[in-house]
Amino acid sequence: MDSQNAHDASNDPAPLTPTRRTTSDGTGFGAVLRYFLRLGTLGFGGPIAVVGYMQRDLVEQRGWIRKQDFLDGVALGQTMPGPLAAQVAMWVGYLKRGAIGAAATAFAFIAPSFLMVMAVAAVYSHYSGLSVVQSLFYGIAPAVMAIITIAAYKLLRLTNHKDWRAWAISATVFAVTATTGREPIYLIVGAGLLLILLDARPTLRLPRLGNRAHGITPVPLALGALGTGGTLASLGLFFLKTGALVFGSGLAIVPLLREGVVTQHHWLTQAQFLDAVAMGLITPGPVVITAAFIGYLVGGVTGALVATVAIFTPIYLGVVVPGRWFVRHRENRQVKAFVTGATAAAAGALAGAVVVLTRQAVIDIPTGAIALVTLGLLWRFKIPEPYVVLVAGALGLILH
Numbered sequence: 001m002d003s004q005n006a007h008d009a010s011n012d013p014a015p016l017t018p019t020r021r022t023t024s025d026g027t028g029f030g031a032v033l034r035y036f037l038r039l040g041t042l043g044f045g046g047p048i049a050v051v052g053y054m055q056r057d058l059v060e061q062r063g064w065i066r067k068q069d070f071l072d073g074v075a076l077g078q079t080m081p082g083p084l085a086a087q088v089a090m091w092v093g094y095l096k097r098g099a100i101g102a103a104a105t106a107f108a109f110i111a112p113s114f115l116m117v118m119a120v121a122a123v124y125s126h127y128s129g130l131s132v133v134q135s136l137f138y139g140i141a142p143a144v145m146a147i148i149t150i151a152a153y154k155l156l157r158l159t160n161h162k163d164w165r166a167w168a169i170s171a172t173v174f175a176v177t178a179t180t181g182r183e184p185i186y187l188i189v190g191a192g193l194l195l196i197l198l199d200a201r202p203t204l205r206l207p208r209l210g211n212r213a214h215g216i217t218p219v220p221l222a223l224g225a226l227g228t229g230g231t232l233a234s235l236g237l238f239f240l241k242t243g244a245l246v247f248g249s250g251l252a253i254v255p256l257l258r259e260g261v262v263t264q265h266h267w268l269t270q271a272q273f274l275d276a277v278a279m280g281l282i283t284p285g286p287v288v289i290t291a292a293f294i295g296y297l298v299g300g301v302t303g304a305l306v307a308t309v310a311i312f313t314p315i316y317l318g319v320v321v322p323g324r325w326f327v328r329h330r331e332n333r334q335v336k337a338f339v340t341g342a343t344a345a346a347a348g349a350l351a352g353a354v355v356v357l358t359r360q361a362v363i364d365i366p367t368g369a370i371a372l373v374t375l376g377l378l379w380r381f382k383i384p385e386p387y388v389v390l391v392a393g394a395l396g397l398i399l400h
Helices: 003-009 029-042 047-061 067-079 084-127 131-160 164-180 185-199 218-226 230-243 250-264 270-282 287-320 323-328 333-361 365-380 385-399
Strands: none
Touching: 029 047, 029 084, 047 067, 047 084, 067 084, 067 323, 067 333, 084 131, 084 270, 084 287, 131 164, 131 270, 131 333, 131 365, 131 385, 164 185, 164 333, 185 333, 230 250, 230 287, 250 270, 250 287, 250 333, 270 287, 270 333, 270 385, 333 365, 365 385
16 A cells, blocks of 8 residues: 555544554464454445554554555555455454464454444344335445445446456456456456466466464364355355455445345345345445445344454455465466456446346436435545435435
8 A cells, every 4th residue: 555545544533542552472363353352343435444443543543553564564455355444454453363363353344334234234234124214225325336336337447457368358258257247357357367367378387385374273173153045054155255255345235145146046126136235335344345235135143243253364364374475476477367357357247237236226317316416526526425325315304
């Protein structure tokens, strides 16, 4: 992360100001967990802002982690699939207490938003048929589409730069998604493999990860214990697969989720899916916590737990298994080529999903106006996404 992001983060109206500066050797792990619990509760503003808070608090002010160690975690998060803020939180825990520490910081960071989403999901599932709730999401849905449109545009520019092959991949996946209404996962993986073949054809030698994965087996075992058959097993397997393919940004998960949740399994309607995405945007923490909302609607509290554990398991493994190896081999040509191709495809899928979902969200002149005004405001000003969603909901109540 560059220094500008850190400076931008320092303008947050509610900074996590430390009481004293502590060296990393003298910091108890309990203090680290309390920090991430608070950050998970108050960390609005998106992944870049939240990572900026971490750099400001943990590196610059408290001195709990060396600057280079922190930047290594950011680089790892930008390469491996998953939401950047959660990955960096896991990385800090990994440096402190290994794989167990990564799991603990992940839990502390994710738990607040998980509980908030669970509470909203419980209310939503009970009252979703009421006209007031329908009116609320009448305004929220087009605003969410504007947010996703901006995210898709930024992801395309950030990923593709002036690489015509990356733009070609994005355009192809966009066309497939927009015309068929499906977001094929194989195109994301295939795009990464294609660039490996074009730019960095590998030898058969595999990297040695040593014993860095020690201590990680309880996570997938716990997942297996949560969902052993039927809908819960399908839910867990789907979110495991999805969590392994979230390249680019948190909102890049939207097309993958929609494909499985709406098109393949028919767990949610398209309108319910948009409402779930809105919940991920309103709450602090990573957008992929949308999985908890979906899981609750499908299988209650157990479904929410299964979906959350499943989607974060590959993200967690992407930090603790290759972490040290990645730091030593961050310039690996195969890794960089795969990430470039996969992220370009994910950006194209996100852009295509905008077209598909807008047909559901923009249904008349008022919703079209909400979408366009929101798009214009987000394009011109840096407005926090929760504020946008809440105001749009209020407009929905007034107009509908």
